[in-house]
Amino acid sequence: MFKINDNYLKLPGSYLFSTIAKKVNEFTNANPDKKIIRLGIGDVTQPLAPAIIESLHKAVDEMGKAETFHGYAPDLGYEFLRTTIQKNDYEARGCDIQADEIFVSDGAKSDSANIQEIFSIDNKIAVCDPVYPVYVDSNVMAGRTGSYDPATERWSDVIYMPCTADNHFAPEFPTENPDLIYLCFPNNPTGSMVTKEQLQAWVDYANKIGAIIIYDAAYEAYISEENVPHTIYECEGARTCAIELKSFSKNAGFTGTRLGYAVVPKDIKSNGVTLHSLWARRHGTKYNGAPYIIQRAGEAVYSEAGKAQLKQQVAYYMNNAKVILEGLKKAGYEVYGGVNAPYIWLKTPNQMTSWEFFDYLLENANVVGTPGSGFGPSGEGYFRLTAFGNYENTVEAVERIIKL
Numbered sequence: 043m044f045k046i047n048d049n050y051l052k053l054p055g056s057y058l059f060s061t062i063a064k065k066v067n068e069f070t071n072a073n074p075d076k077k078i079i080r081l082g083i084g085d086v087t088q089p090l091a092p093a094i095i096e097s098l099h100k101a102v103d104e105m106g107k108a109e110t111f112h113g114y115a116p117d118l119g120y121e122f123l124r125t126t127i128q129k130n131d132y133e134a135r136g137c138d139i140q141a142d143e144i145f146v147s148d149g150a151k152s153d154s155a156n157i158q159e160i161f162s163i164d165n166k167i168a169v170c171d172p173v174y175p176v177y178v179d180s181n182v183m184a185g186r187t188g189s190y191d192p193a194t195e196r197w198s199d200v201i202y203m204p205c206t207a208d209n210h211f212a213p214e215f216p217t218e219n220p221d222l223i224y225l226c227f228p229n230n231p232t233g234s235m236v237t238k239e240q241l242q243a244w245v246d247y248a249n250k251i252g253a254i255i256i257y258d259a260a261y262e263a264y265i266s267e268e269n270v271p272h273t274i275y276e277c278e279g280a281r282t283c284a285i286e287l288k289s290f291s292k293n294a295g296f297t298g299t300r301l302g303y304a305v306v307p308k309d310i311k312s313n314g315v316t317l318h319s320l321w322a323r324r325h326g327t328k329y330n331g332a333p334y335i336i337q338r339a340g341e342a343v344y345s346e347a348g349k350a351q352l353k354q355q356v357a358y359y360m361n362n363a364k365v366i367l368e369g370l371k372k373a374g375y376e377v378y379g380g381v382n383a384p385y386i387w388l389k390t391p392n393q394m395t396s397w398e399f400f401d402y403l404l405e406n407a408n409v410v411g412t413p414g415s416g417f418g419p420s421g422e423g424y425f426r427l428t429a430f431g432n433y434e435n436t437v438e439a440v441e442r443i444i445k446l
């Protein structure tokens with residue numbers, strides 16, 4: 043008789059965004075005349091830039107001719123894309139990362155969920171709280187997190203690093219040594235960023251205790267401040283302790299197109315075995331590569347025209363962030379983020395819980411956001427709004443919130 047992987051049964055509750063969708067549906071059914079503005083899910087709304095569309099069309103045409111047809115992509119990604127990424131995202135920033143240390147994938151969600159597979163089940167993970175849920179849930183599925191306590195909403199074998207206004211949403215070194223440390227900057231959901239010195243301290247710490255940092259830089263394109271690291275490889279020593287995950291979703295609108303990459307430097311070793319060789323083996327066995335057409339589209343992200351168009355797209359969303367940030371500040375809200383990230387993280391007013399504020403905003407302003415508690419217990423009392431909507435809706439949503 044077959045047995046299921048009962049680690050899946052340990053996963054608590056329904057997925058955050060399903061609960062939100064259910065509540066919004068109920069509200070819409072009861073109030074069909076109300077115009078709902080959605081600033082909840084972190085999905086982009088602007089169409090793909092013209093340079094990307096042009097490249098997609100060209101690649102589609104190539105696929106229709108025998109001479110230029112492409113079948114299975116190389117496991118680790120086409121050389122043209124890996125070299126382009128290496129030059130633009132690393133060499134141009136003075137970082138020592140080689141093209142063969144870059145693994146092209148279908149996005150940072152898969153990579154951040156899958157990367158744990160190459161580590162022993164005995165490894166202890168540390169995560170920020172609140173956190174992008176995929177890091178914890180994928181470790182739950184693997185059986186690495188112990189038991190769940192519904193009262194504290196915490197797993198017995200996970201080290202939580204609270205990130206609240208008290209520590210400016212920057213995690214502190216845990217008292218117990220972790221083996222795998224998940225960091226995400228610019229941060230989802232808090233919209234916070236760390237300085238180069240802060241990130242360097244994490245790299246030094248990881249090297250000292252022999253831990254690996256899994257650094258999710260999906261929102262790197264939204265960095266606007268100086269002295270803020272665009273990649274963890276700006277930090278000295280990161281080649282021996284850090285894996286970096288990147289996505290084309292937020293910088294180039296690929297949420298539905300799907301492309302990302304992981305960087306695994308060859309200097310990370312355990313008893314003489316490189317993590318690079320394990321990830322290459324895993325990729326080769328379980329993945330047949332991102333489509334040629336999409337990898338060509340990814341290459342166009344780095345073309346002169348692509349860069350210029352995407353700079354405008356990011357600026358469009360960041361203007362929305364400014365509208366939300368300034369509007370809410372004017373209305374007396376305590377607000378964070380929105381400067382190096384497309385997320386605004388606000389303190390709920392009048393001691394409301396995150397879900398109470400969700401209902402209040404939905405019912406009175408017909409605006410949908412995301413309750414902070416959905417990202418972890420330290421998110422309780424906070425609320426996330428995204429800048430990924432269109433400008434007109436964002437302005438209207440903020441006007442409605444100010445009027446409350």
Ligand SMILES: Cc1ncc(COP(=O)(O)O)c(C=O)c1O
Nearest residue numbers: 149150151174230260289291302
């Ligand atoms: C922190 C973080 N990492 C990864 C992802 C997923 O990226 P992708 O679309 O490349 O799978 C998201 C998406 O919202 C995210 O917020």
